[in-house]
Amino acid sequence: MKTILFVCVENAGRSQMAEGFFNKYAPKGFRAVSAGTKPASQINPLAVQAMKEAGVDISSQKSKIITEDMIRDSEKAVNMGCMDKAECPLLFLNNPVDWGIEDPKGKPIEKVREIRDDIERRVKELVKNLEHSR
Structure with a gap:
């Protein structure tokens, strides 16, 4: 099983959404895992809500x-975007893809939905590229 790693600092929003979408759309033989350099105590409830809606x-x-x-x-490792340069997972990854997605933390649900939709679009594109590179 090949793993795609999605990372952000707290592993509470963006990378969790990417993991969820990737595992939904994953090509055969692939799975996603997400992680962070300073994990939060819980996943962002608005990210959970926005994903449930999707x-x-x-x-x-x-x-x-x-x-x-x-x-x-x-x-492959995908960095979701870093606001905290000292804790940025990019510092630890080899040849990462950096999506530079805005952090949904503290944002209203409407903004979280926009971020979710952007992540879904990028994950679908990544899945398509993985399927074509076989």
Whole structure:
């Protein structure tokens, strides 16, 4: 099983949404995992709500710390975007893709939905590229 790693600092919003979408659309033989450098105590409730509206339940996912094994075992690493340069997961990844997506933390649900839709579009594109590169 090949792993795609989605990372952000708190692993509470963007990377969790990306993990949920990727696992929904994943090509055969692929799965997603997400992690962060400073995991939050809980996933952003608005991210959970926005994903539920899109038909993906991430309510049982937990914020996780990024590990060397995750980095080493991933086929591709996607950095969701960094607001905190000192804790940015980009510092630890080899050849990451950086999506530069706005952090949904503290944003109203309308903005979280926009971020969710952007993540879904990018995940679908990533899945399509993985299928074509086989």
